[in-house]
Amino acid sequence: PEFDIFSMTGLNGDERRAVDYVAWPARLGVVEAVGSEGFARVSGAVGAALSEQRAGRVLALGGNRRSVQHFGAAANVEAFDLYQFGRSLQQKELVLSAQDVIVVPDASGLHQDDLELVMNLVEPSGAKLVLHRDPSLEATGSIVRHLGERIATADLDGLDGVAPEWRGLLQGNEALEACVAAQWKSDRLSGHSIEALQREAFVK
Secondary structure: OOOOHHHOOOOOHHHHHHHHHHHOOOOEEEEEOOOOHHHHHHHHHHHHHHHHHOOOOEEEEEOOHHHHHHHHHHHOOEEEEHHHHHHHHHOOOOOOOOOOEEEEOOHHHOOHHHHHHHHHHHHHHOOEEEEEEOOOOOOOOOHHHHHHHHOOEEEOOOHHHOOHHHHHHHHOOHHHHHHHHHHHHHHOOOHHHHHHHHHHHHHO
């Protein structure tokens, strides 16, 4: 579906680009982010756009009922755990179409068998499956990590998570930018803590 992602409010640049990526008609996608907050905003924006155009819907799917319901509330999309999803499809209470987008928050934490089940449930409908890859959750042999290394992905942990007044400092020094990016991935630094680090480094 075509819609103006820049008319959406509350999304930073990385998130706006991820909206475009999630809405792209490829059948499989991976969005990389530490934590699921940004992924929820992206999922909600795509869901709102699809609903407005009556061109499908976004459904959230997860292994833990409480966690996926919390995500669904944050994104304002319908949410299912794996059991609910499979049962609803089997009983035809839920029918998927090729225009639907199924998002899986915290997919890095799912067991291999659960991921296989997710793919088997979604594939017959032609719906798009978007997996959330959180590097802080995944094991060395994670399927989601291998997928993320082999297909085009959207990354929500870029410079757009840093306040504009400090972003220029990062962009002006490639080594510093790489260092901060590595720390962001490994230590789960927040935008606020990155700003504090930069303030200390450049005020001295």
